[in-house]
Every structure is written in structure tokens, then in C-alpha cells.
Amino acid sequence: MVEKLMEHDLEELNKLLLTMAGEVERQLDLAIRALVERDNRLAEEVIAGDSLIDQREVEVDHRVIELIVRARPMARDLRLVMTAIKIAPDLERVADHAVGIARQALEINRLRPLKAFITIPRMAEKASSMVRDAIGAFVKGDSQLARNVIDRDAEVDWEFEQIFRELLTYMMEDPKTIRRALALLMVSRALERIGDHGTNIAEQVVYLVDAEDIRHRRPERADGD
Amino acid sequence: MVEKLMEHDLEELNKLLLTMAGEVERQLDLAIRALVERDNRLAEEVIAGDSLIDQREVEVDHRVIELIVRARPMARDLRLVMTAIKIAPDLERVADHAVGIARQALEINRLRPLKAFITIPRMAEKASSMVRDAIGAFVKGDSQLARNVIDRDAEVDWEFEQIFRELLTYMMEDPKTIRRALALLMVSRALERIGDHGTNIAEQVVYLVDAEDIRHRRPERADGD
Numbered sequence: 029m030v031e032k033l034m035e036h037d038l039e040e041l042n043k044l045l046l047t048m049a050g051e052v053e054r055q056l057d058l059a060i061r062a063l064v065e066r067d068n069r070l071a072e073e074v075i076a077g078d079s080l081i082d083q084r085e086v087e088v089d090h091r092v093i094e095l096i097v098r099a100r101p102m103a104r105d106l107r108l109v110m111t112a113i114k115i116a117p118d119l120e121r122v123a124d125h126a127v128g129i130a131r132q133a134l135e136i137n138r139l140r141p142l143k144a145f146i147t148i149p150r151m152a153e154k155a156s157s158m159v160r161d162a163i164g165a166f167v168k169g170d171s172q173l174a175r176n177v178i179d180r181d182a183e184v185d186w187e188f189e190q191i192f193r194e195l196l197t198y199m200m201e202d203p204k205t206i207r208r209a210l211a212l213l214m215v216s217r218a219l220e221r222i223g224d225h226g227t228n229i230a231e232q233v234v235y236l237v238d239a240e241d242i243r244h245r246r247p248e249r250a251d252g253d
Numbered sequence: 254m255v256e257k258l259m260e261h262d263l264e265e266l267n268k269l270l271l272t273m274a275g276e277v278e279r280q281l282d283l284a285i286r287a288l289v290e291r292d293n294r295l296a297e298e299v300i301a302g303d304s305l306i307d308q309r310e311v312e313v314d315h316r317v318i319e320l321i322v323r324a325r326p327m328a329r330d331l332r333l334v335m336t337a338i339k340i341a342p343d344l345e346r347v348a349d350h351a352v353g354i355a356r357q358a359l360e361i362n363r364l365r366p367l368k369a370f371i372t373i374p375r376m377a378e379k380a381s382s383m384v385r386d387a388i389g390a391f392v393k394g395d396s397q398l399a400r401n402v403i404d405r406d407a408e409v410d411w412e413f414e415q416i417f418r419e420l421l422t423y424m425m426e427d428p429k430t431i432r433r434a435l436a437l438l439m440v441s442r443a444l445e446r447i448g449d450h451g452t453n454i455a456e457q458v459v460y461l462v463d464a465e466d467i468r469h470r471r472p473e474r475a476d477g478d
Contacts, residue, residue, distance in 0.1 A: 093335060102322060110318060113335065114342065196431065203425045210421070213435075217442075 034099045041091055041112055042167045045119075048084040049163040052119050053156055055081065055126040056222065060152045062133040063215065064145045071137075074130035081123040088116040111236045115166060118225040122159055125218040125225075132211045132218075142198065142208040148215060151187040154180065155219045158226030165230060171237035177230035184223035191216040259324045266316055266337055267392045273309040273341065274388040277348045278381055280306065281447065284354040285377045288440065289370045291362045299355035306348040313341040336461045340391060343450040347384055350443040350450075357436045357443075367423065367433040373440060376412040379405065380444045383451030390455060396462035402455035409448035416441040 055074050062071035092113045095101065101109055158177050165174035195209040195216075280299050287296035317338045320326065326334055383402050390399035420434040420441075 089335070093331060096321065096331060097327060100325070106318060106321060110314070110338065113338065117339065117342070196435070199424065199431050200428045203428055206421065206424050206431075210438075 034095075034101060034105055037091075037095045037099055038105070038108065041088070041095065041109065044084070044088060044091060045112060045115065045163060046167060048081065048088070048116065048119050049160065051077075051081055051084065052123045052126070053160060055123050056129070056152065056156050059126040059129040059133065060149055062130055063136060064149055066133075066137045066141075068134055068137055071130040071133045074126055078123060078127050081120055085116045085120040088112060107236055111166065111232050114232055115163070115229050118228050119159070119163075122222050122225050125222050128218050129215050132215050136208060136211045136215075139208050139211075142205055142212065147187060147191050147194075148212070148219070151184060151191070151216065151219045154184050154187065155222040155226065158184070158223050159229065162226045162229035162233065165233045166236075169233075169237050171234045174230040174233035174237070178227050178234070181223050181227045184220055188216050188220040259320075259326060259330055262320045262324055263330070263333065266313070266320065266334065269309070269313060269316060270337060270340065270344075270388060271392060273306065273313070273344050274385065276302075276306055276309065277344050277351070278385060280348050280351040281354070281377065281381050284351040284358065285374055287355055287358040288361060289374055291358075291366075293359055293362055296355040296358045296362075299351055303348060303352050306345055310341045310345040313337060332461055336391065336457050339457055340388070340454050343453050344384070344388075347447050347450050350447050353443050354440050357440050361433060361436045361440075364433050364436075367430055367437065372412060372416055372419075373437070373444070376409060376416070376441065376444045377447075379409050379412065380447040380451065383409070383448050384454065387451045387454035387458065390458045391461075394458075394462050396459045399455040399458035399462070403452050403459070406448050406452045409445055413441050413445040 055077055058070050058077075059074045061067065062069075062074065092109045095109055096106070099105075158180055161173055162177045165171070165177065192213065195213050198205045199209045280302055283295050283302075284299045286292065287294075287299065317334045320334055321331070324330075383405055386398055387402045390396070390402065417438065420438050423430045424434045
């Protein structure tokens, strides 16, 4: 009976995480559209929508605690629910970054466009798909997919370096672009951090599935979150 | 017997978190000194020291899981150990930001000084003391102290705004300062994020002690981590 209960509980927990991940992905998508389409209403929508995501994190906490008390999971099941409780804050912070991007969009939309948006939407798609796949890897218990997500972080970091250099050139050539370039720099930084959160989640999944703690074995990525 | 065991376990867990917090504080202190004293060796020390902090987070996870399996904590004790597992990643990320600052220090130390460091060490001390007090609040179960930490986040945010404006002025007046100013901007941003992590920890403590979820009640602070 306990086992049956547990299975059902875990399914519910997975569903909750998938729902939260979908909502977070939508927030990020809207924030990027607010920027590309210069649409302040979309930015406001992202800012207003943040409290729902925050609530989801609290829901995950409550669900996990209740589950531990009631079903007393052991061994792998316990590690599974502990992983859920560590994954939810990463998702919540991705949503916070979406809000940060929406705020920058409100600022940027007041100014003349600096350039067409090509790199930023591409970078956003890469970062977003990392988070999506990391959650997918958790739900399916697929460590191969999780490792693939971890490998993709270097691409997002590389995109950030490219944008950083490009914006630096703009600023140096024409100080009138500094304010806009800085705002875009903050947007790119947020996307780079979203990739890091995808990586964090993926590392938790690898740890869970392969019982191997690779979380902190990559000295090259230690640069805040 | 189980109760006695639990008490001892919780003490050990507190000790581990305090050790980790002390090590993280030292990392940040060294990173700021690397910048102010233009000392690359200190920066290298911070970068090399990061793996120890990473290991501490893994230790906390293992300790908590082992504790749940062995002592089967209920109610408040369970919430306590779940809080520990959510606090450790915040500490680990503060240390990551210290590494980020150390990396920027290596970059900045190659260039001519832009200005005397006054605001940044002051901001670092504020952010660092927030983290220290948040951990102290957890260990002592002091929600008053935790609320005080949360209130102090606005000061750190205000310092960031000041530095941002000052650096913007430098950049606009003399494009030759852009590279240095951007590096200092990244340092200030890292400090602002460290304040956010202190706030996260403090919010967890208030939640734990007062059983009130204030974590996501402050709409004004939603700007990535």
C-alpha cells in the first residue's frame, strides 16, 4: 500500500514540476518577445506573472514534506524527492531572470533600437531548451539527456562572450550607445545564468540516476549564478 | 533514544553549516582584497579554494539524507533539515560569486586603477554580514534577526544603483574607461546577488521559525539571482 501511494505521489510531484517548468518557459518566451517586438504589455505580463511561479516553488516544498511524513520514502525514492526540492528553486530563479529581462525590455523599449535582435533570441532558445530538457531528464530519469544538457552550457557561455565583445565595441565606438548596450548586456547575462540553472538541474539528475556526484567537478564553471 | 540522536545530529548539521559559512565568508573577503590590494595571488587562492566549498554542499546533502533515513524526523525537525538542504546551495553560490569577483580582479589588476575602492568594500561588507547573520539566525532559530537581514537587502540594492550610475558616468565621459568600468560593474552585480542569497536564507529561516511563508511576498525583488 505504501508503495502504491508512493508511486502516485511521485507522479503528482512530477506533474507539478512539469507544470512549473512550462510556466517558467512561457515567462522567458514572453520576456524575449517583449524585447524583440518592443511590446511593453508583454513585459508587464511577465512581471505580473511572477508570483504564480513563486507559489509553485512553495507548493513543491509542501508536497515533498507532506510526502516524506506520509509515505516515509527510503533510498532512491528519498533521493528523488530531495532532488525535486532542490530543482524547484532553480526553476524559480529562471523565472526571476525572465522578470529581470522584462524590466530591461521596458528600459530598452524607451530608447532607439541599437540593432536587430538575432543573437539574443537564439541564445534564449538555447538556454530555454536546456532547462526544458533538464526537467525532461528528471521526469524520465534519463541521465544521458541530462549529460547532453550539461555539454550544451558551453555553447550558451560562448554566445555570451560574443555578445559581450560586440556590445563592448559599440560602446567604445559611440558612447551614446552605452545605456542601451548595458541593458542588453544585462539581458545576455541573465540568459547565460539561465543556462547555468539548466546545468544545475541536469547535474542533480545525473547524481540521482547514476548516483555519481558530478555537480562540482567542473572547475571551469564557477562564476556565480 | 531517537530524540537524543536527533538532537546530536542537528547540532552536527549546524556545525557543518557554520563551517561552510565561515569558509564562504573568507572566500569573499579574499576576493575583495585581491581587488583592493591588486594582489593576483589572493585571486588565485580564491579560485583554487572553490572546490572545498562545493564539497561542503555535497556533505550537507549526504548528512541530511542519512539523517532522515536514520532518525526519521517529523514536523519541525523535518522542516529544519529540509531548510538546511535549501540553505547550502545559497552559500555555495555566494562562493561562486566570490570566484567571479576574483576572476574580474585578475582582469582589473592588469589595467590602470580607475578610482580608489571605497564603495565596493563597503558594499561587500554589507552583503557579507547579511549572509553571516542569516546563517546565525538559522542556527539560533532567531526570526527577528532573519527579518533584520531581509530589511538590509534594500541598502545593498541602493549601493548597486549608486555604483551603476557612477560607472555609467565614467564610461560616457571617457570610453577608455569602459573595459575597467564593466569589470567593476560585474563585481558590484555579484555583491548585489550575494545580498539576495543572504535574503533567501533569511526568508527560509523566517518560514521555518514562524511557519510563515514570506519567501515570495516581496514583488519588488524579482530580478534573477
